[in-house]
Amino acid sequence: MVNQATSSIQVIDRLARLLDAIAANNSPVSLKILSAETGLHPSTAFRILASLAEHGFVERSSAGHYRLGVKLLQLGSRVQGRLDIRREARPIMEWLRNETGETVNLIVREGDEVVYVERVTPNRMMRVEQVIGARAPLHVTAVGKLFLAEGGAEACLEYAARTGLPVCTPHSITDPTALWRSVKNALQQGYALDDQEAELGVGCIGVPIRDSTNHIVAGISVSAPIERRREVWVSLIRQAGEKLSLRLGFHPENRPVGA
Template identity: 35%
Template sequence: MENKNKTVIKSMELLHLFLTEPSLSLNELVSRSEMPKTSVHRMASSLEEMGFLTRAADGRYQLGLIFLQFGQLVSERLDIRKIAKPIMEELCGEVDEAVQLIMRDGDEAIYVEKIEGTQTVRLFTAIGRRSPLYAGACARSILSFLPREEIDTYLQKTEFAAIASGTMTNPAELLQSIETSLQSGYTISYSELEDYTAAIGAPIFNHEGKVAAGISIAGFEARFSEDRLPYLTEKVKAAAQHISEKLGY
């Protein structure tokens, strides 16, 4: 406990009071938290400024709408994982390569599920790992299918850095890859996140027709031969379509 930020802990204690009460006055927050009034007022004001609390005309506090955004994100991620996992397991059994599921988190992609193949040597990816949206087939399958204005904004503000020998750091090259993905419905990468690896990714769409996640087959480059690519490509696209349909697309 000594190593934790006490202000953060006390702020969370205030927020927890709203789990059972729709609104609370400043005096009620002080009484229920048993904290000094000046401290409660300061923390409540900070939480209000950040959007975690809102204050009505009568001065009573209630949870801010930002929690709806967080709740929706958590719900979507849990639902997609639950829906996607059996489809990912089936895909993995068919292609015997690692199958990965990612979601967008700001300007990054986060790995939320992974199914391992039977290969002796495996890729270094784990649930919770992050990567920039421009690097790797799975992440770029999300970037490629965002609204064009979002893509343009992303390309303009992003500082591209090489992660492995094949990472795309040229905006023009990246844009060409995005255009190709839009036409073909999938994305392919070689040595972008890790040398001597390859991946084929496809976008997953939700009931609103918006890209919600990306799924990829990933393994070592030698197993992604030119004659095997059509088979792998169709498999990952079919899996992405199946998950999308389950999400109401």
């Protein structure tokens, strides 16, 4: 019985390796390549692939090459539909809070504003408090700038004309051309800054969260008193954004140029 259980686990392991190998290739893959990449004997790989094809998890072309099957797409859409971004983000945000010692925010877009939908705070007296449900104009927040950038120059300038770029602090950007230049640069570098633009004395670093369609659906930011904000946090915040994006189905190979 133990041997049978071990054998079953081994089959699952081999199955997973084959699916990962197929997914890693942008075009259908031959049995020879799959065998080499997984370390499986061709006959073993062929038997497992035949079973996967029978159940719709892979498809075999007329040339004998393999690609992922529609059954995986159906299952993936069910998982995607059940994902709660706040639930998925919470442990990642807590990790980032522990690494930086500062407040971490999960932010989404609603019209011309960002909305803070989740936050985790450090156990310290002097900290930045962002109330869940609080709102701010897109152009004065780090994550909001990334949303503006994704829409392109025309959409950014339309936002500026529509809103008049309300001033929150003396540091808020009020010139439409300067705003586009700032947000375009932010998207290219993969993160954005809020230099006391939403609140005096507070600086933020934000990164985008992308889903399986490669669109920005949210953002994570770290807020801190401006004198405590550190450039070395950028890599940590980008790691957090990458982790959450992967949880939402984002594929790194689809990353926009420059991001």
